[in-house]
Amino acid sequence: MDFDRISRRHLLQGGAALTLGSALGLRTAFAADTTIGFIYVGSRDDYGYNQAHAQAAAALKKMPGIKVVEEEKVPETDAVEKTMESMINLDGASLIFPTSFGYYNPHMVKIAKKYPKVSFEHCGGLWSDKDPKNAGSYFGYIDEAQFISGIVAGHTSKTGKMGFVAAKPIPQVLRNINAFTLGAKLANPKATTQVIFTGDWSMPVKEAEATNSLIDQGVDVLTCHVDGPKTMVENAARRGAMVCGYHVNQSPLAPKAYLTGAEWNWEALYPKFLKMLASGEGIPNFYRGGLKEEVVKCSPYGEAVSAEARKHADDIKAQLIAGTYTIFKGPLKDNKGNVVITAGTERGQKDAELEKMDYLIEGVIGATS
DSSP, rough: OOOOOOOOTTTTTSOOOEOOOGGGGGGEEETTEEEEEEEEEEEETSSHHHHHHHHHHHHHHSTTTTEEEESSSSSSSSSHHHHHHHHTTTEEEEEEOOSGGGIIIIIIIIHHHTTTTTTTEETTTTOOSSSOOOOEEEEOOOOHHHHHHHHHHHHHHHSSSSEESSSSOHHHHHHHHHHHHHHHHHOOOOOEEEEEEEESOOOOHHHHHHHHHHHHOOOOOEEEEEETTTTHHHHHTTTTOOOOOOOOGGGGGTTTTEEEEEEEHOOOHHHHHHHHHHTOOOOSSEEEETTTTTEEEEEOOTTTOOOOHHHHHHHHHHHHTTTTOOOEEEEETTTSOOOOOOTTTTOOOTOOOGGGOOBTTTTESSOOO
């Protein structure tokens, strides 16, 4: 696919240059006054989605010639528009990362049109060719890491009942639930995943209630897709269940209960983006990557993970990195009995149909509405 490119002139705003350091192999320099803005919907130390981005922002702060400005707890309303404008007009930001899903449309799109010389990169994968060329979106195939977590969970569970605390039934969340379940079923064909949707990205009280409800129903391994997994992890561990983490490594919160997890690797990706801009290559408006591209990674295995589970997970992980394994392939039914992928059909990670996922697969207990 021939992507439109974001020109480096949006980042290189004249002036004297400072190198970013040979460690990254960046031979081209950035303007001395280059400022990059990061906007978070929650707290930067949430042991979750926002912390994953904040850790990467912290890595960029160490680069000579780069200034990073951040604002946390910004709602998915016109409040984010005001934050972006402030970063541009008061801080001189020439590249902005509005990281939360709901920031994109209409908010980021509106501000990108108003400031065509500023580059905007949104996490979530929503960009289309109808959108401003100085805007872009990036996301990772983190369902690959969730699939690996599912394999480990399937091997570890004594009841065969997994639990999933989720925010909203959007395609990215459904892909994670379904991939986790397919991984669990690969380890234990009788495995099920019970899902509870809380309704929003950060609902600690509902997340705690969902965690307890799942454990009360016999679930003994839980994972999640919410902004801050801390609530689920700590509550599950307290109840004696095992957990697979999400966003960042939550093993410090529950060292004995933590099996593995699906992590973002933005600390590797953001310097790569800057390298693209510095070289004049530009960032594709629509950027994707998985385990192979090091956009996502798996948490180290916990002490409770068996040798058998480790070997099975490592074997599949190697195949995913090599591009020889497809997670979503037919025949596959949803949990209402409808065929969603026909026999003989394989939907690779770049298949646009996966971006539209609106179903829960057979083996998942729950509904999207």
